Amino acid sequence: MTRLFMENVRMETGFIYEDEAVLRTETDLFDVVIVDGKVLEFGKDLVQEDGDEVVNADGKLLMPAFREMHIHVDKTYFGGPWKACKPTPKGIVSRIEEEQILLPEQLPIAQDRAENMIKWLISQGHTHIRSHCNVDPQIGTKHIEITQQAFLKFENQITYEIVAFPQHGLLRSDVAPLMREAMRLGADLVGGVDPATLDGDINRSLEMTMDIAVESGKGIDLHIHDSGTLGAFEFSKLAELTEQAGKVGQVTISHAFALGDVDGRALEEITATLAAARIDITSSVPIGRPIIPIPYLYEKGIPVSIGHDSLTDHWSPFGTGNTVQKLSVLAERFQFSNEFSLNRCWKYASGGVLPLDDFGNQVWPKVGDPANMILLDAECSAHAIARRRPITHVISKGTIVFAEVK
Numbered sequence: 001m002t003r004l005f006m007e008n009v010r011m012e013t014g015f016i017y018e019d020e021a022v023l024r025t026e027t028d029l030f031d032v033v034i035v036d037g038k039v040l041e042f043g044k045d046l047v048q049e050d051g052d053e054v055v056n057a058d059g060k061l062l063m064p065a066f067r068e069m070h071i072h073v074d075k076t077y078f079g080g081p082w083k084a085c086k087p088t089p090k091g092i093v094s095r096i097e098e099e100q101i102l103l104p105e106q107l108p109i110a111q112d113r114a115e116n117m118i119k120w121l122i123s124q125g126h127t128h129i130r131s132h133c134n135v136d137p138q139i140g141t142k143h144i145e146i147t148q149q150a151f152l153k154f155e156n157q158i159t160y161e162i163v164a165f166p167q168h169g170l171l172r173s174d175v176a177p178l179m180r181e182a183m184r185l186g187a188d189l190v191g192g193v194d195p196a197t198l199d200g201d202i203n204r205s206l207e208m209t210m211d212i213a214v215e216s217g218k219g220i221d222l223h224i225h226d227s228g229t230l231g232a233f234e235f236s237k238l239a240e241l242t243e244q245a246g247k248v249g250q251v252t253i254s255h256a257f258a259l260g261d262v263d264g265r266a267l268e269e270i271t272a273t274l275a276a277a278r279i280d281i282t283s284s285v286p287i288g289r290p291i292i293p294i295p296y297l298y299e300k301g302i303p304v305s306i307g308h309d310s311l312t313d314h315w316s317p318f319g320t321g322n323t324v325q326k327l328s329v330l331a332e333r334f335q336f337s338n339e340f341s342l343n344r345c346w347k348y349a350s351g352g353v354l355p356l357d358d359f360g361n362q363v364w365p366k367v368g369d370p371a372n373m374i375l376l377d378a379e380c381s382a383h384a385i386a387r388r389r390p391i392t393h394v395i396s397k398g399t400i401v402f403a404e405v406k
Contacts (some may be wrong), residue, residue, distance in 0.1 A: 031043065122158060129161075190219070207241065228262065251278075
């Protein structure tokens with residue numbers, strides 16, 4: 001039995017109101033005892049036992065750990081020399097042509113780069129990582145195997161999922177056999193990208209993706225960047241296939257840019273369709289294009305998660321892996337400047353887990369909860385998000401997997 005005793009931990013305990021509006025978040029100091037990866041108890045003046053690993057949090061704020069739900073650890077410049085992106089005269093096709101040369105060249109260093117990225121994401125508060133992983137004619141399923149080996153080195157620290165991702169198009173690059181092989185090798189989800197723009201055949205692309213998912217008994221996570229009514233039509237078709245195949249609650253759409261392009265009745269209809277199929281959405285909260293209506297989607301029953309997509313690679317040089325910062329960007333984009341709206345933001349990065357419910361009742365942590373937590377140098381979560389406060393400790397499965405070096 002392993003015990004972690006954390007003393008002087010700051011926890012959110014309720015809301016302080018003024019004229020029925022949340023003015024501040026109330027906090028108090030507690031001790032927390034974690035045994036074998038789960039919360040055993042928390043309270044005032046708890047008693048330490050011989051052999052406890054003791055951490056004095058010194059008033060640091062305890063919050064649920066993050067879940068990184070969209071990243072590509074298998075192809076990155078992270079850990080290497082600085083390199084900006086090349087121009088893309090043919091859009092996504094230019095990137096695909098670049099990958100056909102770049103990824104085979106990077107194979108000798110791909111696992112080392114992946115491990116560096118995973119280590120960094122852990123330090124940024126993530127205890128679960130979902131990584132999309134290229135499957136294409138040039139590298140076959142080698143990236144699946146490399147990514148698996150990289151994650152295995154951290155399996156005592158985090159949980160993870162690997163998405164077999166036909167970046168060059170499922171139909172366009174004719175990789176259905178390789179995708180099936182990737183699922184046999186242990187990939188957790190079937191990926192895909194832009195059935196219209198890249199594959200050129202919405203029905204056939206989505207049907208083949210679903211066939212692979214049904215055959216392998218796995219879920220789906222599709223990149224759909226297609227905008228406007230085209231993207232909305234793809235969502236509707238995917239929802240129809242999801243219900244037909246019995247995959248309700250097992251499908252994710254990443255990016256889903258079309259939801260930021262439609263409004264009014266069209267948005268209401270496609271949102272209801274996605275909610276009925278229990279399709280969830282992942283967003284990187286991009287800057288420079290219309291943002292999908294994240295709060296509206298959540299209110300309508302569609303879980304929304306955030307991810308970084310990349311840290312720095314041939315697609316973008318801007319990623320940081322800092323999810324506190326990402327939440328701050330989300331808050332700014334939706335003008336969440338008051339205490340209550342800032343406090344509610346954390347759920348987009350934690351799989352919906354929050355210390356307080358909407359009425360200010362303390363609901364996390366509870367006895368028996370998995371001890372996936374972070375400590376931050378912050379007064380409350382609203383302060384952490386608005387002022388982008390630093391993480392000092394990361395606890396995963398009840399073990400300290402990162403501690404700030406003083």
